[in-house]
Amino acid sequence: MSLQKKLEAVLSETNATFGVAVKHLETQEEALINGDHYFQMASTFKVPILATLFRDVHEGRLSLAERIRLTEDDLVPGSGVLQEFLPGAExxxxxxxxxxxxxxxxxxxxxxLELVGTERVDAFMKELGLDRISIKSSCWELLSVGGGLAGEKKGLEGFHKLKQKFQTTGIDADSVIFQPIPENNVSSPSDMGKLLELIATGQLVSQEVCDGILDIMKRQQLRNRIPYLLPDKTIIACKSGTIGSVVNDVGIVYLPEGKGAFTIAVFSTGNASTKEGERMIASLTQTAYEHFIGNE
Structure with a gap:
């Protein structure tokens, strides 16, 4: 059975809408499901930001060693640990x-994102020919609009207000942020897959830039999607994202025994639960992995 048919069989078990792009980097074998459709990226938009940062460091605009002082005006709710730090940390x-x-x-x-500039991240994707990766909002803007507090000012008061909103009513499922349009943080699976391929093959700016990006992505600690059903020692460079019923993960999976690597970008919306979306992503990845190593 073809990879395409195998992935379609996995998705027959869900009523959610999925977009998938899988490509083996050596053989070029690939499969696409809703490959050119727009999907809300959620936190997978952090991969294009990382790519732009390393491009800027390569060009001498920024230094990775520069220290940035964090204040209460920087607070953003949701995932992460820096919001727990005392103000003033550098x-x-x-x-x-x-x-x-x-x-x-x-x-x-x-x-x-403040350092590299939202518009410059978006422009860099277009320079790469990735016309269906669109980045318009910061995490704060995305969350405040999704939480029904559009225009809320950043700072301690706004942080607590938005945090309280999420604890009570959560994200508005009908929010404009979920519309699959280029005015939002959206991508097609195909273009995200192409970005991952550029990084994996050393073609994004320089080999040194790609090595820096991969070094970070391989340290991923959130491993309940792409990595979940793969052998424990599998090397994976990935980045997940979740907001509302959107459950995503994108990455590069390195196969054993010299069998190469494959890129996988999975976007989804309309999941009954986050766990259900995670289960599907893990199953899709496992299916691709076993196909490429020859386990029918």
């Missing part, structure tokens, strides 16, 4: 980027 740019990826830190993400 954190290196590289550490902000590390936390942005490995624990999906929202505060760290928005500080990195």
């Amino acid at each position: 954190v290196a740019v590289k550490d902000l980027a590390m936390l942005m990826i490995i624990v999906s830190d929202n505060l760290g993400t928005d500080k990195v």
Whole structure:
């Protein structure tokens, strides 16, 4: 059975809408499901931010060693640990980027995004020919609009207000942030897969840039999607994302015994629960893994 048919069989078990792009980097065998459709990226948009940061470091615009002072005005709710730090902590740019990826830190993400510029991240994706990756909002903007507090000012008061909103009513399922349009943080599975391929093959700016990006992505600590059903020692560089019924994960999986690597980008919406979306992503990844290592 073809990889395409195997992945479609997995998705026959869910009523959620999925977009999938899988490609073996050596053989070029690939499968696409809703490959060109827009999906809300959630925190997978942190991969394009990381790519832009390392491009800027390569060009001398920024330094990974520079320390950034965090204040109450930087607070962002949701995932991460920096919101728990005492105000005044000084954190290196590289550490902000590390936390942005490995624990999906929202505060760290928005500080990195301030440094590189939202418009410049979006423009870099277009320069790469990835026209269906669109980045318009920071984590704060995404969460405040999704929480029904559009325009809420960042700071201690806004942070507590938004946090309280999530604890009581949560994200508005009908929010504009979920519309699959380029005015939101959206991507097609195909274009996210192409970005991952550029990184995995050393073609994004330089080999050194790609090595820096991969070094961070391989340290991922959130491992309940792409990595979940794979052998424990599998090397994986990935980044997940969740907001409302959107459950995503994108990454590069390195196969054993010299069998190469494959990229996988899975976006979804309309999941009955986060766990259900996670189960599907894990199953899709396992199916691709076993297909590529020859376990029919």
